[in-house]
Amino acid sequence: MGHSERAHALLSASGASRWMACTPSARLEEQFPDTTSESAREGTLAHELAELKLRNYFFSVDFGKRKLTTAVNKLKKAELWNDEMMGYTDEYLDYVKAVALKFKSQPYVAIEKQVDLRAYVPEGFGTADCILVGGGVLHVIDFKYGKSPNGRVSAERNPQMMLYALGAYEAYKILYNVSEVRLSIVQPRLPDGISEWSCSLDVLLGFGETVKERAELAIKGEGEFAPGEKTCQFCRAKGMCRARADENVKLAFSPDIGKKPPLLSNEEMGDYLIRGADVAKWLADLQKCALAECLAGNDVPGWKAVEGRGSRDWTDLDEAFAALEAAGISTAILWERKPVTPAGLEKALGKKEYTAHAANYEVKKPGKPALVKESDKREAITNKVSAAEAFKEE
Numbered sequence: 601m602g603h604s605e606r607a608h609a610l611l612s613a614s615g616a617s618r619w620m621a622c623t624p625s626a627r628l629e630e631q632f633p634d635t636t637s638e639s640a641r642e643g644t645l646a647h648e649l650a651e652l653k654l655r656n657y658f659f660s661v662d663f664g665k666r667k668l669t670t671a672v673n674k675l676k677k678a679e680l681w682n683d684e685m686m687g688y689t690d691e692y693l694d695y696v697k698a699v700a701l702k703f704k705s706q707p708y709v710a711i712e713k714q715v716d717l718r719a720y721v722p723e724g725f726g727t728a729d730c731i732l733v734g735g736g737v738l739h740v741i742d743f744k745y746g747k748s749p750n751g752r753v754s755a756e757r758n759p760q761m762m763l764y765a766l767g768a769y770e771a772y773k774i775l776y777n778v779s780e781v782r783l784s785i786v787q788p789r790l791p792d793g794i795s796e797w798s799c800s801l802d803v804l805l806g807f808g809e810t811v812k813e814r815a816e817l818a819i820k821g822e823g824e825f826a827p828g829e830k831t832c833q834f835c836r837a838k839g840m841c842r843a844r845a846d847e848n849v850k851l852a853f854s855p856d857i858g859k860k861p862p863l864l865s866n867e868e869m870g871d872y873l874i875r876g877a878d879v880a881k882w883l884a885d886l887q888k889c890a891l892a893e894c895l896a897g898n899d900v901p902g903w904k905a906v907e908g909r910g911s912r913d914w915t916d917l918d919e920a921f922a923a924l925e926a927a928g929i930s931t932a933i934l935w936e937r938k939p940v941t942p943a944g945l946e947k948a949l950g951k952k953e954y955t956a957h958a959a960n961y962e963v964k965k966p967g968k969p970a971l972v973k974e975s976d977k978r979e980a981i982t983n984k985v986s987a988a989e990a991f992k993e994e
């Protein structure tokens with residue numbers, strides 16, 4: 601099955617963290633179209649490239665160098681192609697190679713394996729990027745092409761990955777003995793983009809029992825709504841869902857009654873920020889929905905759609921600049937010459953070439969202080985001068 605034609609089951613593996621937490625969401629979402637963003641289409645293209653490279657590495661007899669080159673050249677014609685995909689998919693390939701080499705004997709390898717999840721989820725199926733089995737170990741690897749640090753996905757107890765592992769276990773349990781399950785997510789566009797987790801087969805099968813219970817409710821649209829920042833993030837109903845609206849109104853506007861000091865304490869500040877984390881996002885989603893309604897000619901009392909602020913542009917750049925140069929305006933004024941940034945050069949050259957030629961000249965400047973949740977992996981900073989710094993020798 602082509603990556604872009606991967607069908608989505610009602611209870612998809614990729615949406616499992618949502619429908620397991622908020623069981624009525626799957627049926628509610630059905631009413632909204634499943635749109636594909638440009639970054640999702642870019643991810644699909646990168647997956648296709650990654651698949652070709654794995655096939656060439658593991659099954660070079662059937663899919664040799666020549667077939668690989670022809671197939672890659674075809675992908676290069678795609679609108680969203682970018683040369684940096686070659687470097688990022690190489691990183692994924694290197695990771696999978698290293699995993700395969702760590703097996704005591706050569707593992708069985710399946711690439712882009714469609715796994716049947718019906719033993720756990722009604723009508724459930726999914727496609728695992730890479731599965732390796734052997735020596736009592738079942739290893740499932742997922743390639744993710746997102747580049748936003750907020751989109752970092754952890755492999756630890758990841759429902760999508762655990763479902764793939766359950767599907768893989770069902771497919772291979774007759775042929776292979778499995779006692780340990782390993783899960784890896786490779787996100788090569790993020791620094792520190794590899795997440796790994798492992799568990800025993802018993803833990804995986806225990807998860808399978810929980811999935812069955814949650815899926816039974818979800819398929820019927822039953823259970824409790826469970827709005828939350830992470831849970832609602834990719835839900836198609838997020839703009840119009842009443843449970844999410846009620847929750848955010850409660851978080852944002854219900855006052856804590858009682859006699860309290862006029863200033864908030866630091867504890868209260870932290871608590872408000874945690875409770876209100878989804879409020880701004882919810883309002884933005886609500887605005888999007890209301891705008892779509894207004895544009896469709898429907899009435900949203902108190903609101904209307906207008907044309908936003910436009911921008912200025914040349915009708916025909918070549919013609920305009922030729923005329924301006926003919927009028928004596930120098931090229932130096934017409935064109936801005938800017939040095940390329942390290943990130944821009946890495947994008948243009950690919951990671952390997954960038955590291956070889958330019959990485960020595962790069963310096964990392966600290967970013968602006970940012971407030972993040974305590975669970976964030978980065979080290980906390982303060983602007984308080986320590987005694988050691990204050991008394992250090994000149």
Ligand code: SF4
Binds near residue numbers: 826828831835837
């Ligand atoms: S928006 Fe949130 S609460 Fe509403 S259905 Fe979706 S996941 Fe559940």
